[in-house]
Amino acid sequence: MSAQERIAGQRPGAGLDSPVASLPQTFPLPTVPLADAVARQHRLLDCVARRFEGEQLFEADAGVVPGLGRPRTTARVETVLADFFGAEDAALVQGAGTGAIRAALSAVLGAGDPLLTHRAPVYRTTAVTLRGLGVAVTEVDFNDRSALAEALDSGRFSWAYVQHTRQRLADSYEPGEVLAACRAAGVRTVVDDNYAVMRVPESGVELGADASCFSLFKLHGPEGVGAVVGSADLVSRVHADNYSGGGQVQGHQALDALRALTHVPVMWSLQSAVGTEVAERLAAGEVPGVAEVRIANAQDRCLLVRLDRPVARELPTVAARYGAAPYPVGSNSRYEIAPLFYRMSSSFLEDAPELAEWTVRINPMRAGADLVLDILRRSLRDLRETRDLRETGG
Secondary structure: OHHHHHHHOOOOOOOOOOOOOOOOOOOOOOOOOOOHHOHHHHHHHHHHHHHHOOOHHHHHHHHHOOOOOOOHHHHHHHHHHHHOOOOOEEEEEEHHHHHHHHHHHHHOOOOOOOEEEEOOOOOOHHHHHHHHHHHHHEEEOOOHHHHHHHHHHOOOOOOOHHHHOOOOOOOOOOHHHHHHHHHHHOEEEEEEEEOOOOOOOOOOHHHHHOOOEEOOOHHHHOOOOEEEEEOOOHHHHHHHOOOOOHHHOHHHHHHHHHHHOOHHHHHHHHHHHHHHHHHHHHOOOOOOOEEEEEEEEEOOOEEEEEEEEOOOOOOHHHHHHOOOOOOOOOOOOOOOOOEEEEEHHHHHHOHHHHOOOOEEEEEEEOOOOOHHHHHHHHHHHHHHHHHHHHHHHH
């Protein structure tokens, strides 16, 4: 029996007057085992060695270099990313993941153009991009293969937008299958790979998408740097559109991002393993006050912990007293080392508002399982004692 099956097989407690009978079944994306993560790190350095001479790793230029339109160092890092992901080209952009998605979509779509998307609450910054572009969005449930096939066979769409991680708790579609169906129908694809790239075995572009868009800030890189990795025609348009000197990712930023990437595969593999251990121990009843736990890609891979009392809004503040981070910075940015205790994301609460008072999101970040469980145990104890005092008038 797999870890996810053991967790899904738990017998949840309903909680005190909980409106939630149980959390929906989730379908977490696969993660990368530690040995494979080490191999990825080594392969990334192979790509670096092919594109950089030794001293160039300590040097960085800036500006709009004639003939390139961007710093030479930035261009070298882009070739490393293209090599690593098996893509034709890559572009570094400002604006982190949001900027990457915006750059890719604006390179291929104009006002009124049709765009096929999943029927689910969209990430808020992506909604702003779609509204600004003025595209004609058509939503189809990607979990329903027949509905997706019907939309693709209509001939209405040249492009589809796919979010790699889950937009709804019950999402079960395999991104690779959606991309393959699009490709077979002649529909090109842009993938939001935020929270997925380097954690799952294959990113969108490795699964056949025309572009993967992701934040390098979420991969321990510098603030504001994103990447578009994909087909040569799309990436060349991104470069052409980003002609301003002030819009370039400067050489020192590109090198900083590359250095950070070298340890991300191993770091995320360890983090995924800790998350699984925490979930299994919670499902076994190790912490009083926990009614149920699920592993979910909501948006980052995390634990959704349903409590037996409606104290989810209060828990992050209490957990912070014991060393937890009470809010994210970039969801796996370089700033985030302590385990995160936080509310569910806005898009997920839009889909399931009844969970707001009862369910908290936990991400171990760099911590071990013992620390995560200790913080949760002590925080729930404090909240229980405070509530008991209120109820008794103490």
